[in-house]
Amino acid sequence: MHDLSPWSMFLNADLFVKAVMTTLALASVATWTVFLAKLYELFRARKNLEGALVRIAGARSLADARGELGEGPGVVAALLQAAAREWALSGEAAKNLEARAASHFQEIAKDEAARARRGTAVLATVGAIAPFVGLLGTVWGIMNSFIGISKAQTTNLAVVAPGIAEALLATAIGLVAAIPAVVFYNAVSRAAKTYLESVQRASGVAARLLSRDLDRAHHGAGANLRLAGE
Known part of the structure; x- marks a missing residue:
């Protein structure tokens, strides 16, 4: 009699098949870890x-918004700091100030996109190759x-079934690792897309906010010129 429980089949499997099963089990653990960590992070x-957008919803200028958020971390604070830094470097009368600030905003958005997608390659890789690794085992x-059948010179099902069952367990573990990985990858991708929006x-x-500040500055400069002309 053979114990055909999954644990017993793993213990009785060939060394190579054991290595495949162990690798797939570790890949499954990594999949769950990445999934839970990324969901929490996003x-x-x-x-x-x-929350930061709600706090600055009533701000009328960059200075008001920055005063509300301070110099702390966060993508909103980084965007405001980038706009203020470009204003300080270029001056309010500089041409294409808004375009240069927009380029800084794009760089910040790209950094956030890279950060949001970091780790998803693990999910994609496990989802793509785990079934084939299991099939190899x-x-x-x-x-x-x-x-073994050839050496034993018998086709008795009771003799050959345990070895075949142990081999098929590798494919089952590969599917158990791959299916959640694909589902998790799609879930994390949707969460990342929502965050990047x-x-x-x-x-x-x-x-x-930058555009409003520029309009006020230009309006003030125009008023001063009119007063000087009078």
């Missing part, structure tokens, strides 16, 4: 971003089973 980042195990919205807020 949820927290989006919550902080949305199955092919190897079945090959050894047929060699919020980043783009924050870029628009910073651009509008």
